[in-house]
Amino acid sequence: MSPTELPPFVLFFGAAVLTPFLRGRVRGGILLLVPLLGGLSLLGLEPGSYGQITVMGYRLTLMRVDKLSLLFGYLFHLASFLAFLFAIHLKKEEGASLQHTAGLLYAGSALGAVFAGDFITLFVFWEILALSSVFLVWARGSRRSLTSGIRYLVVNVVSGVLLLAGAVVHVHQTGSIAFEYMGLGGIASWLILLSFGIKAGFPLLHNWLVDAYPEATPTGTVFLSAFTTKVAVYALARAFPGAELLVWVGVTMTVFPIFYAVIENDLRRVLSYSMINQIGFMVTGIGLGTALSVNGAVAHAFNDVIFKGLLMMSMGAVLYRTGKINGTDLGGLYKSMPLTATFSMVGAASISALPLFSGFVSKSMVMAAALEGGHGWVWLLLLFASAGVVEHAGIKIPFFSFFAHDSGIRTREAPPNMLLAMGIAAVLCIAIGVFPQWTVYPLLPYAVEYVPYDTTHVVTQLQLLLFSSLGVFWMMRTGWYPPEKRSVNLDSDWVYRWLAPRVVGGVGTVVAVVDGGLRRLFLRGVGASLRRAGRVLSPTSGLSRHYPTGFMVIWVTILLGAYLLFYFL
Amino acid sequence: MKPEGEKERFLDRQENVDRLLWAFTVLGCAVLAVDFFFHRHAYLSWEHVWGFYGLFGAVGIVVLVQAAKGLRRLVMRDEDYYESD
Numbered sequence: 001m002s003p004t005e006l007p008p009f010v011l012f013f014g015a016a017v018l019t020p021f022l023r024g025r026v027r028g029g030i031l032l033l034v035p036l037l038g039g040l041s042l043l044g045l046e047p048g049s050y051g052q053i054t055v056m057g058y059r060l061t062l063m064r065v066d067k068l069s070l071l072f073g074y075l076f077h078l079a080s081f082l083a084f085l086f087a088i089h090l091k092k093e094e095g096a097s098l099q100h101t102a103g104l105l106y107a108g109s110a111l112g113a114v115f116a117g118d119f120i121t122l123f124v125f126w127e128i129l130a131l132s133s134v135f136l137v138w139a140r141g142s143r144r145s146l147t148s149g150i151r152y153l154v155v156n157v158v159s160g161v162l163l164l165a166g167a168v169v170h171v172h173q174t175g176s177i178a179f180e181y182m183g184l185g186g187i188a189s190w191l192i193l194l195s196f197g198i199k200a201g202f203p204l205l206h207n208w209l210v211d212a213y214p215e216a217t218p219t220g221t222v223f224l225s226a227f228t229t230k231v232a233v234y235a236l237a238r239a240f241p242g243a244e245l246l247v248w249v250g251v252t253m254t255v256f257p258i259f260y261a262v263i264e265n266d267l268r269r270v271l272s273y274s275m276i277n278q279i280g281f282m283v284t285g286i287g288l289g290t291a292l293s294v295n296g297a298v299a300h301a302f303n304d305v306i307f308k309g310l311l312m313m314s315m316g317a318v319l320y321r322t323g324k325i326n327g328t329d330l331g332g333l334y335k336s337m338p339l340t341a342t343f344s345m346v347g348a349a350s351i352s353a354l355p356l357f358s359g360f361v362s363k364s365m366v367m368a369a370a371l372e373g374g375h376g377w378v379w380l381l382l383l384f385a386s387a388g389v390v391e392h393a394g395i396k397i398p399f400f401s402f403f404a405h406d407s408g409i410r411t412r413e414a415p416p417n418m419l420l421a422m423g424i425a426a427v428l429c430i431a432i433g434v435f436p437q438w439t440v441y442p443l444l445p446y447a448v449e450y451v452p453y454d455t456t457h458v459v460t461q462l463q464l465l466l467f468s469s470l471g472v473f474w475m476m477r478t479g480w481y482p483p484e485k486r487s488v489n490l491d492s493d494w495v496y497r498w499l500a501p502r503v504v505g506g507v508g509t510v511v512a513v514v515d516g517g518l519r520r521l522f523l524r525g526v527g528a529s530l531r532r533a534g535r536v537l538s539p540t541s542g543l544s545r546h547y548p549t550g551f552m553v554i555w556v557t558i559l560l561g562a563y564l565l566f567y568f569l
Numbered sequence: 570m571k572p573e574g575e576k577e578r579f580l581d582r583q584e585n586v587d588r589l590l591w592a593f594t595v596l597g598c599a600v601l602a603v604d605f606f607f608h609r610h611a612y613l614s615w616e617h618v619w620g621f622y623g624l625f626g627a628v629g630i631v632v633l634v635q636a637a638k639g640l641r642r643l644v645m646r647d648e649d650y651y652e653s654d
Contacts, residue, residue, distance in 0.1 A: 259640050475630075489644045490644040
């Protein structure tokens with residue numbers, strides 16, 4: 001095995017073991033070098049299977065290299081580089097060692113999962129993803145982060161258990177542990193789809209995401225937004241391209257979160273809903289299953305990691321500097337943090353798919369594929385969801401934090417390392433948007449000619465974006481726009497955070513009442529029996545009386561007489 | 570609120586914000602007017618409607634935001650709803 005054929009997770013896990021013993025510049029240098037070296041080692045790697053080992057009679061493939069896995073391989077190295085650069089200032093009292101170690105294990109397991117060639121390897125990394133990333137939530141140290149971290153862990157571990165169950169059935173049926181295209185059909189594929197669906201944030205299975213991501217540390221959320229859901233997108237693109245169900249699952253994911261994003265106050269939670277919306281475009285693309293649509297799905301995953309990472313970084317910087325993240329508390333920060341504000345707006349333009357920004361060149365592939373496939377309604381709903389993105393991610397995020405009414409908060413610009421990370425991400429957003437043919441397109445799994453910049457497309461997209469923005473601005477101007485409010489908005493997690501404890505509590509109460517009643521009844525019965533027995537057996541009762549012998553003789557005589565009488569009759 | 574004595578910025582004045590808003594509105598109308606003389610290629614019959622994308626964007630966003638406002642009646646609770654007991 002040459003060094004370049006070493007599975008990328010090895011480097012990350014090795015560094016994770018070292019990090020707790022290192023400090024200062026050495027640690028910082030290693031955190032940045034690991035993703036750089038790992039990413040470079042992927043260059044020029046030929047497709048094929050490397051790192052095969054045999055464990056308990058199964059031949060595991062630690063590194064399956066093809067265009068699909070390589071795209072995510074590059075992406076995760078890039079994302080971890082930016083995330084570590086953003087987090088490199090962390091001090092001991094902020095839990096630096098814990099967060100960096102968790103970050104390395106998390107990024108490493110994401111790489112392990114996308115290069116896994118078999119279900120066993122995939123399962124192992126699938127679980128390490130959950131176990132390592134939860135520490136980025138807990139590192140915040142608040143009571144909320146503790147409880148939502150526990151919920152996050154439970155849901156994600158359940159996803160792993162479903163994957164394992166599906167894999168066991170699959171191996172039993174086919175005799176192969178290889179992780180390849182599956183398609184829908186049979187219990188194994190449904191279990192595995194459900195497992196992927198939890199991690200991808202399918203509707204009703206999505207709540208762990210909007211629950212936990214906003215409770216993580218300012219730097220931890222940047223890691224979280226990059227890996228877990230994109231590993232799931234990769235896995236769906238590998239196993240279920242063309243599964244029609246995914247078209248409608250994806251469309252639902254693009255549409256329902258945008259309503260929540262309008263009324264949510266915590267701006268990192270707005271971005272979490274926005275993540276589900278963006279993943280919806282990817283899932284739709286995978287479901288459509290054409291070369292163009294799957295290309296669009298993974299290209300959008302690539303771009304989303306960068307622009308969503310950028311938006312999360314900008315909000316992380318705001319939280320880091322001000323200690324606040326609610327729309328109700330912020331506003332006017334462009335005066336103190338002009339660079340962060342600028343970078344945030346680049347991210348906002350990219351996610352809104354403004355021409356010349358990265359979202360435009362990838363989201364349009366999925367939409368074009370929907371049109372070409374004759375899915376008119378799908379396309380129309382995606383168009384509606386695109387307008388929704390402009391509202392919550394394009395306008396709301398930068399507007400409520402950096403502009404809106406002046407909150408009076410005066411602070412300093414974000415630290416240099418944060419600015420550099422955001423700056424690189426912003427440059428990438430524009431570079432990909434302007435030169436897709438030299439950046440993201442050559443990485444795509446299928447060879448399809450797609451030209452994003454034609455006049456119709458640019459004009460129609462500008463019309464859509466301008467008028468949805470105008471709609472928002474005029475609603476704000478005229479007071480039609482709902483003001484931000486301190487609140488919790490109920491979502492499907494209400495079922496397990498409110499209803500289930502009360503149902504369990506209620507059932508417990510009923511059981512206790514019935515049980516208590518039965519016990520009392522029983523005790524009363526026992527008491528009554530004892531009292532009766534006491535009466536019957538008491539010294540004064542009939543049974544305890546002394547009878548004279550003559551009394552017995554009379555009775556014996558009567559019985560004998562009666563017997564004789566019956567005998568003769 | 571702006572602290573006392575701080576220099577006033579361009580966006581601190583409401584009339585400047587309004588000017589920007591009107592400029593932005595004019596820009597939007599100009600881009601929409603392209604539909605008068607540019608015949609765009611279209612896959613679906615809806616797309617042939619004049620100004621379809623602009624109208625869809627504006628109407629869609631108003632429907633979205635007003636519906637979300639209504640959703641608040643259904644789902645909005647106190648901030649400590651889950652921690653209240």
